[in-house]
Amino acid sequence: MSANLSALFYLISGILFILALRGLSSPETSRQGNYFGIAGMAIAIIVTFLSIGSFSSGFIYVLIFLLVGGSIGAFIAFRIPMTAMPELVAGFHSLVGLAAVFVAISAFLKPEAFNLGIVGNIKLASLIEMSLGAAIGAITFSGSIIAFLKLRGIMSGAPITFKGQHIINLVLGLAIIFLIYYLCLSQSSNLFWSIILISFLVGVLLIIPIGGADMPVVISMLNSYSGWAAAGIGFTLENTALIITGALVGSSGAILSYIMCKGMNRSFFNVILGGWGATDQTSSSETKEQKPVKNGNADDAAFLMKNASSVIIVPGYGMAVAQAQHALREMVDALKKNGVKVSYAIHPVAGRMPGHMNVLLAEANVPYDEVFELEEINNDFANCDVAYVIGANDVTNPVAKSDPQSPIYGMPVLDVEKSKSVLFVKRSLSPGYAGIDNDLFYRDNTLMLFADAKKMTEEIVKSL
């Protein structure tokens, strides 16, 4: 196949990838979009085979490796529980990053196979592109590994900070740029290896100071990086499909990071430079006096909700941890039988990744037209009888609207306190991730339900 023809086919697969993302604008078209994506991938792979042309014995090995990887991927995709999506996505990002590093290494070792010149005399532009691709890929790889370990709970979610952290990162970042510069001058392979090693280190250092609840930003950011890494390799290989995809994924991740930061009213740099949790957690808990709290049980909650005309459910990360989404669905079914109108309110940063709550509710067969975003539903709290807060905390804290001193001041929150009564399922009165007390606990219209989210919801179902 001629180079021009295959370039056109790569363009087609790039367009199919655009359509795959376009499909996600509504759940109705999303499945079709996914098929476009698969078709685009199939075209890209087949065209690559055809453009290499000679079906040597190496071809068989490629197929074998493809199938080995494919079966591992398929196995994971079918077995993974929906609650583990955040760590799965982080894990997948790390693979893209590492694949980019490997392709870059291969291109560096054998540039003639990619028409990039010969060893020791690689074209300058290609050298810059492949070292950038390798560096970003390496950062994506090690950063995603850390994110994976944190999300999986193998590593503590608490931010790890030490003195001079940011200066070290800055120095390492500059070092990478200098090394790329000298690599262009000398073409020395030692410099190339050093760039990759330092980038691995940067990835680790970049993610360790970021705490658990900031993970939505981190995952989106790594998503973006994996795209830029792919684009870098795309320039090296002069491949349109890869360039288009890299740009799409890069901007997609960047937009998601922006949405997540906005959901917390924090700047991107504020998140990247380290978490809230590490700062003034102690000062706020020391000054806290014992305030009266109304304590309820499942029967009280069932009674309140059964006699309500509308209920809004506010799920958070705690629901994911307790795997309470199915019990929640049962509870809502029972309420609906009693003629109660039920809807769900999702805060943009609820959970550990963008859209985390929506996926869990969808898994529990909650129709997506009962699930609303913050702006869509926030005015409805004033007319609602009961708000059922399950596993969310900071995103409901009215302090964000009233106290300019508070670290979360200005963050958009769900106006839960405006509903006639609030049921708050929580294991204890401990503050949320931001380390601040939630005013909502002490309001007259709040009833605290101290229990595991799943157990409490199941008990409510029983008493309904």
Added chain:
Amino acid sequence: MEIDPFIFRLSIFILSIFVGYYVVWSVTPSLHTPLMSVTNAISSVIIVGAIIAALAGSSESFFETSNIFGFLAIILAAVNIFGGFLVTQRMLQMYKKKKK
């Protein structure tokens, strides 16, 4: 004067960023998780580079270091392609309108 092909690729790249920007803003927030898994799957089109790397050189010597890195990259990208698209499909199957 002739235009460097690099400029063409850069144009494609920049235009794609704009396309991505507008397309992603139109994605409904409830599908942000499938968006991440599908972008992850499509970025594995890097497998194109991995295949070229694996098959580079003469057929008698395709287990040189550079080929081995290519083969490793094929496995990683293949895990992602199959895993990414299938898990996306699995998630999207759950987003169905219920009859009331």
